[in-house]
Amino acid sequence: MGTALVVTSGKGGVGKTTTSANIGTALALQGKRVVLLDLDIGLRNLDAVLGLSNRIIYDIVDVANGRAKLHQALIKDKRFDDLLYLLPAPQNADKDALNPEQVAEIVSDLKPDFDFIILDSPAGIEQGFRNAVSGADGAIVVTTPEISAVSDADRVVGLIEQKPMSIKPHLIINRVRAHMQTDGTAMDIDEITAHLGIDLLGVINDDDAVIATSNKGETIVMNPDNAASRGYRDVARRLLGETVPLAKIVEHKQGFWSRLFHRS
């Protein structure tokens, strides 16, 4: 039986979809069978990040309403053999087109066939969030080292704790910039973790390559040398029960000669 994890944040734009795609990919690279559920009804983009947009025929609302069978709507990512699947969101339906019971049912239908079911939650704490949370066994709360994101994460953790899941919520701090950590202008990682009072699952470097790869329909995890990629790979290993120490947040330093000749 698989484990269903919801990726959520409250605030928009902190990297829920990127995190879902990368954790999913990283788990698939570890040989696990993973299905990603896009629950951002009407504003789907998990398919775009994975480069699977052109293959969508049926979506999660079609499955919930019986217009399509689950296996018809699932899209296989051919880069990962038989390991990574996507259940996309519709683009032209309202966010109320789905209810929590339907999501829970789809998740329980997927559990026997997959090791991990990752639910990508929309921003906010309304219907879409409740849908995403209802089917999950645990939550991954994504935040960035900014007061607005941390405050929303706090609110979301509070909502999750009201209906406890079997796995306690875990934290990912995304878009961490090394130089802002060292000069103390961004919120400190330890401070955020202690404040939110939940376990830290991983810290992800802010890296231009994350945006560049997702624009190409790839995930950064496919590039083993990137710092953000290592962050996501470590998260996947921790999810599988390994003890992995936190990697140092590295600053991308330009050498003297490169600064001299590549002025921007």
Add this chain to the structure above:
Amino acid sequence: MDAVILKGTADGFGLRLNADAAVADILEQLNGLLGRLYKDTPEGNVNFTVETGNRLWAKDQREALDKVFDQYPRFAIRMVSSGVVAAETVDARVAAAKTHFAGGIVRSGQVLTYSGDVVFAGTLHPGGQVRASGSVYILGEALGIVHAGFPDNGHAVVAGNLAKLTQVRIADAVEIVDPANYPEASVCFINDQHLLAHDKLAALRQLRPQIFDQMEEG
């Protein structure tokens, strides 16, 4: 046995309504009794204290009682007293007299509400709120809003390390906390001008002696 007994007391007339009699009988006898009294006393207003004994009069029964009195404009009910109290009223009173211990994390958007006093030994995050009808004593780290004396108890206080709070509220008064203004251990209260004021925690003994008397009795 009479359903209604008229008594003269030091501060006027008392009507004892027999708790074992039927309400209809009581109302009928009361009507007769008041009718006779009304004739016997041609002038002057009379207020009656009504005792119901071991019976709670329901709302509609109470209205029927008022209707009987309405027929006699010079007669009125001063108060209705009963020997018994409804269980939920007692529960609410007991809860309000208690000191509650609250802990854990109160997160952004959450509101913890208590009736009575609260000792808060947890973490109160920004955007979270601890609200009590009595006083709030803070032992833990509190960064959000503390509201004591909710909604209208101006005698309540907020005590402890208040410097990190966003706001202190007591009854209907609100203060936006300026950390530079608060010592480590302070007490916030409503002063004589109905303004929020604060002082060192040690001043609580003089400000609200009844809090300490209560402790010594208990």
